[in-house]
Amino acid sequence: MIDTIDALLEILSAPFVQRAILGAFLVAIVASTSGTFLVFRGLSFMTSGVAHAALGGAALGLFLQHSGILPWFDPILGALLFSVLVALITGYAGEKGIAEKMEVAVGVSFALSMSIAVLLMYYIPPTQVPQIWGYLIGDILLLNDLDLLLLAETAAILLFLTVLFNKEFVYVSVDMDGATAHGLNTRAYHYLMLITSALAIAFATKAVGAILVYAIMVAPAAASNELIHSVRGVLFSVFVIALLSEMLGLLASFTIQASPSAIAGIIAALSYVIALQIRHFRDRTTDTEIPDSHEIEDLFTIMENGGSEGVHHH
Amino acid sequence: MSEFSLIEAHDLAVRYPDGELALYNVNFRISGPTFMAIIGPNGSGKSTLLKTALGMLKPVRGTMRVLGYDTVTEKKYIRREIRYVPQRDRIQLTVPMKVKDIVLMGRLLKKRPPRFASSKDKDLARQALRKVNMDELWNRPFMELSGGQRQRVLVARALASEGSILMLDEPLAGTDAESQSLIVEVLGEYHRENEVSVVMVTHDLNPIHTFVRNVLLLKNTLIGVGTPCDMMDLELLVKVYGPSAKVVEYAGHRYCVTHDVGVDRHD
Numbered sequence: 001m002i003d004t005i006d007a008l009l010e011i012l013s014a015p016f017v018q019r020a021i022l023g024a025f026l027v028a029i030v031a032s033t034s035g036t037f038l039v040f041r042g043l044s045f046m047t048s049g050v051a052h053a054a055l056g057g058a059a060l061g062l063f064l065q066h067s068g069i070l071p072w073f074d075p076i077l078g079a080l081l082f083s084v085l086v087a088l089i090t091g092y093a094g095e096k097g098i099a100e101k102m103e104v105a106v107g108v109s110f111a112l113s114m115s116i117a118v119l120l121m122y123y124i125p126p127t128q129v130p131q132i133w134g135y136l137i138g139d140i141l142l143l144n145d146l147d148l149l150l151l152a153e154t155a156a157i158l159l160f161l162t163v164l165f166n167k168e169f170v171y172v173s174v175d176m177d178g179a180t181a182h183g184l185n186t187r188a189y190h191y192l193m194l195i196t197s198a199l200a201i202a203f204a205t206k207a208v209g210a211i212l213v214y215a216i217m218v219a220p221a222a223a224s225n226e227l228i229h230s231v232r233g234v235l236f237s238v239f240v241i242a243l244l245s246e247m248l249g250l251l252a253s254f255t256i257q258a259s260p261s262a263i264a265g266i267i268a269a270l271s272y273v274i275a276l277q278i279r280h281f282r283d284r285t286t287d288t289e290i291p292d293s294h295e296i297e298d299l300f301t302i303m304e305n306g307g308s309e310g311v312h313h314h
Numbered sequence: 315m316s317e318f319s320l321i322e323a324h325d326l327a328v329r330y331p332d333g334e335l336a337l338y339n340v341n342f343r344i345s346g347p348t349f350m351a352i353i354g355p356n357g358s359g360k361s362t363l364l365k366t367a368l369g370m371l372k373p374v375r376g377t378m379r380v381l382g383y384d385t386v387t388e389k390k391y392i393r394r395e396i397r398y399v400p401q402r403d404r405i406q407l408t409v410p411m412k413v414k415d416i417v418l419m420g421r422l423l424k425k426r427p428p429r430f431a432s433s434k435d436k437d438l439a440r441q442a443l444r445k446v447n448m449d450e451l452w453n454r455p456f457m458e459l460s461g462g463q464r465q466r467v468l469v470a471r472a473l474a475s476e477g478s479i480l481m482l483d484e485p486l487a488g489t490d491a492e493s494q495s496l497i498v499e500v501l502g503e504y505h506r507e508n509e510v511s512v513v514m515v516t517h518d519l520n521p522i523h524t525f526v527r528n529v530l531l532l533k534n535t536l537i538g539v540g541t542p543c544d545m546m547d548l549e550l551l552v553k554v555y556g557p558s559a560k561v562v563e564y565a566g567h568r569y570c571v572t573h574d575v576g577v578d579r580h581d
């Protein structure tokens with residue numbers, strides 16, 4: 001027992017582990033503030049769309065750098081540019097508030113940016129190609145200071161926007177037309193939400209890798225949305241589930257040889273499956289206030305007597 | 315009670331981007347405060363007319379004014395005065411909203427961010443729910459209500475809000491007779507006591523004809539405008555609903571039988 005605690009303390013004192021824990025915390029904030037609203041909006045697919053668009057953008061950046069067309073063009077700029085582009089296309093398709101149209105737009109921009117990435121790979125020196133894939137398979141154990149700084153800024157901005165505008169984001173998702181008619185500038189909030197989410201996904205993907213981002217952005221929000229009936233509760237629960245999955249993932253990676261992202265992804269996905277089970281179980285046990293047989297008899301007598309008073313329709 | 319121009323349209327035409335001419339040649343002027351109904355079969359442009367009045371659709375020809383404000387250039391003044399209930403299925407059920415959250419939405423949308431609900435907001439929300447007999451469901455998830463209950467909650471949202479015009483798109487769709495008369499009576503009473511105007515889209519004039527003062531009968535253009543009795547005219551109804559339309563008189567009231575199922579079409 002003492003030994004394991006000692007071992008744990010030793011692990012915890014390693015700087016890369018501390019960075020990983022801080023990174024996990026920041027990603028949990030991103031999941032709670034951005035993933036939740038995407039799931040509310042019916043846009044859970046956007047996470048993978050944006051992450052792949054970032055890949056295409058990174059490929060474009062590398063291509064521009066190495067072909068000498070724009071030597072200053074950093075791949076991360078390409079990644080951000082493409083992410084915002086996906087957000088704009090998706091936003092434009094969904095200006096009237098119809099989620100299905102947005103999903104189609106995400107799918108199309110996803111395909112487009114992957115095609116661009118694969119096309120450009122032929123023109124990029126083979127030694128650089130792994131850097132493109134690096135955008136998808138970042139590693140929470142390999143975070144550098146710049147990654148952490150960008151992630152911290154992203155998390156801070158998202159937190160600020162959520163505190164300030166969570167009602168607006170919710171109203172745009174619930175009833176776009178009604179909110180517009182009551183005077184809300186729905187279009188502005190619609191784009192604000194999509195663009196900040198896209199940037200957050202791109203930064204988070206760069207930092208911790210796409211696998212972890214997919215798992216953490218969608219599954220905890222979907223799980224919480226099954227069980228919790230208030231927006232604030234869901235925001236909080238997403239943060240807790242995301243952080244817990246990541247911590248267990250990290251812990252597992254120290255004890256058994258495993259990728260922390262993969263373990264975290266599996267745990268997050270399991271949380272959704274469990275939530276569905278709980279929901280199912282709850283639905284069966286509640287709402288079963290079956291009237292006693294004599295109550296039903298009373299009902300029949302009332303009906304036979306032709307009196308409609310007392311029988312209320314719900 | 316001084317009369318003013320509530321809604322007017324001049325040579326109005328509205329076209330959707332895919333080319334469908336949803337409304338054309340519409341001319342009318344209704345004075346307020348009033349309780350008015352917009353009727354017509356599916357696809358006749360009722361929702362389109364409301365959305366144009368709210369500045370959400372731009373006319374391709376002509377103009378429309380609400381409270382004297384142009385719906386294109388002065389829509390922000392119009393929206394200050396509006397409480398709108400969209401067709402029920404436009405409400406997304408993916409967000410964990412409780413009944414109280416939906417009703418408070420009507421009040422908080424008229425505030426500035428961060429839109430905190432004061433105790434006055436909550437009181438008014440509760441009162442509105444009480445009017446439609448839904449106050450016991452204050453803490454229930456909106457998603458778990460039946461269609462008719464949701465409709466009542468949405469009406470409560472409009473009652474709790476602020477603004478001199480209530481616009482409701484088919485608040486009676488999918489409700490039983492009891493809910494219908496409750497909603498109609500509540501709206502009628504609210505109109506009388508508060509000098510607000512009520513504009514509602516409906517398929518069926520019968521449940522509301524004793525409350526309504528002005529009726530617009532649409533079939534992509536204006537077929538008729540007048541009192542409910544004027545509209546319960548066989549010739550007019552046949553023109554809109556086809557030869558199976560009838561007008562029957564029963565216990566001193568006229569009823570129209572349009573065979574209009576009231577099933578909504580949505581894109």
Ligand SMILES: Nc1ncnc2c1ncn2[C@@H]1O[C@H](COP(=O)(O)OP(=O)(O)OP(=O)(O)O)[C@@H](O)[C@H]1O
Pocket residue numbers: 330331332334335336354355356357358359360361362363577578579580581
């Ligand atoms: N978003 C849209 N895009 C294209 N055409 C539309 C759109 N919405 C409505 N239309 C068309 O415009 C016409 C009028 O539609 P509108 O929704 O105003 O009818 P409505 O009278 O409200 O019908 P309902 O009783 O079914 O609600 C219809 O022919 C419809 O097909």
Ligand SMILES: [Mg+2]
Pocket residue numbers: 360361362401483578
């Ligand atoms: Mg309609």
